[in-house]
Amino acid sequence: MIKAVIVEDEPSNVVILEGMIQDFCPNVSILGKAANALKAEALIRETNPDLVFMDVEMPYGSGFDVLDKLKPVDFEVIFFTAFNDYALRAFRYSALDYLLKPVSIIELKDAVGRAERNIRLKNFDQRLDVFFDNMKKLSSDIPKIGLPGKSGIVFVPVSDVMYIEASRGYTHIFIKDKGKITSSKNISEYEALLPGNKFYRAHHSYLINLAYVSGYQRGRGGFIELEDGAVIEVAVRRKEELMIRLGLSSNDG
Numbered sequence: 311m312i313k314a315v316i317v318e319d320e321p322s323n324v325v326i327l328e329g330m331i332q333d334f335c336p337n338v339s340i341l342g343k344a345a346n347a348l349k350a351e352a353l354i355r356e357t358n359p360d361l362v363f364m365d366v367e368m369p370y371g372s373g374f375d376v377l378d379k380l381k382p383v384d385f386e387v388i389f390f391t392a393f394n395d396y397a398l399r400a401f402r403y404s405a406l407d408y409l410l411k412p413v414s415i416i417e418l419k420d421a422v423g424r425a426e427r428n429i430r431l432k433n434f435d436q437r438l439d440v441f442f443d444n445m446k447k448l449s450s451d452i453p454k455i456g457l458p459g460k461s462g463i464v465f466v467p468v469s470d471v472m473y474i475e476a477s478r479g480y481t482h483i484f485i486k487d488k489g490k491i492t493s494s495k496n497i498s499e500y501e502a503l504l505p506g507n508k509f510y511r512a513h514h515s516y517l518i519n520l521a522y523v524s525g526y527q528r529g530r531g532g533f534i535e536l537e538d539g540a541v542i543e544v545a546v547r548r549k550e551e552l553m554i555r556l557g558l559s560s561n562d563g
Contacts, residue, residue, distance in 0.1 A: 312426060314361040316343045317350040317376070318390065319368040327363060327413060334415055335422045347371030351379055359385055360429050361422075366391045374442075382435045386425040402503055404441035405456030405463045431462050440465055455503070457483055459491050466491075471509075472538060474500050474517040484538065486522075510555055513545045520555060 314331075318324045324343055331338050341357040344350040346369040354362060354376070364373040364387050377383055389401070389408040401408045407421045428434065440454055455471070456463045470486040476497040483491045483500075493500075501509070501517050511517050512534055525535035531544040534552075544552055 312338045312361050312422070312429065313341055313357065313359045314338050314363065315341050315350075315353055315357055315359045316363045317345075317353075317368065317373065318343070318363070318365045319345045320365075321345075323365075323390075323411065327418075330413065330415060330418055331422075334419055337426070338422060345369070347373075347376050350376045354380060354385075361386045361388065361425050363387075364389050377438060381438075383438055384432060384435070386429050386434050387438075388421045388425060401441065403444055403455045403468075405437050405458060406441050428463075433463060436465075437463065457491050457493055458495065459493055464491055468504065468508075469519075469521070471504070472519050472522045472536060473540065473542065476515040484540070486538075510548075510552060512548055512552055513543050516542045518542060523556060526556065 316324055316327060318327065324345075328340055328343075331340060338361070341359060342353050344353045348370045350364075350368070350373075362385055364376070366373045366389055373387075373389060377387070387406070389406065390411055390413070391398070391401075391408050398408070407424055409417055409421060437456060440456065444454065453467055453469075454465045455468050456465050466485050466488070470488070472484045472486055474497055475482045475484070479494075479496070481493045481495060481497050481500060483493060485491060497511075497515070497517055501511050504517070508521065509517055509519055513531075518534060518536065522537045523534055524537045527533040527535065527541070529544075531546040531549050534542045534544055536542065
């Protein structure tokens with residue numbers, strides 16, 4: 311059984327969330343509730359939960375203020391947020407879970423399932439540090455991305471991701487000088503997450519970092535050569551845009 315607490319300042323939201331947890335997450339036991347940052351800190355210290363459902367904005371401080379006072383954080387957190395796109399991107403890059411209000415049943419169940427797996431890994435404090443680092447750099451490219459693999463989450467610089475290959479429901483992420491990491495996320499999720507000005511979906515099975523392109527072989531769609539020696543087929547319908555992205559003319563291909 312997962313021991314949990316709810317930190318939320320809107321009473322109606324607390325009632326709705328608690329009811330959803332009782333109905334759809336039977337492995338979660340709610341130990342208590344807090345309506346502001348001061349009470350949240352005291353409640354968490356008192357109950358020592360496995361999981362905290364944490365509102366980001368609340369009276370007397372934010373959810374992040376609470377976590378900062380409790381560091382090192384040895385429990386999982388699922389945030390409620392109305393943050394803008396930049397901050398949501400920081401959440402995703404840092405492999406932190408969040409739910410947008412109003413909370414969806416499916417998204418709640420999925421988030422609790424991920425939390426259950428992550429509780430055993432006890433790496434939330436590391437992911438939180440990466441999130442804060444990413445938040446400081448929202449005006450530029452987010453520096454690190456969390457890659458969920460078979461044994462946990464690995465953080466690597468986005469600039470070190472050379473290319474991503476789709477393979478039977480999984481993806482292989484090839485990292486500069488570090489080999490590959492296999493992830494359960496599909497390639498479309500990474501395409502949406504990684505900066506479009508630097509990465510290009512050259513083929514339905516490949517997403518490439520344009521910074522590592524070392525050559526181009528002519529052909530109907532052609533082939534991209536990467537610095538590590540990989541040769542990747544280019545889909546015919548994606549060739550023209552790729553030529554533009556590489557600064558080449560149609561005559562070059």
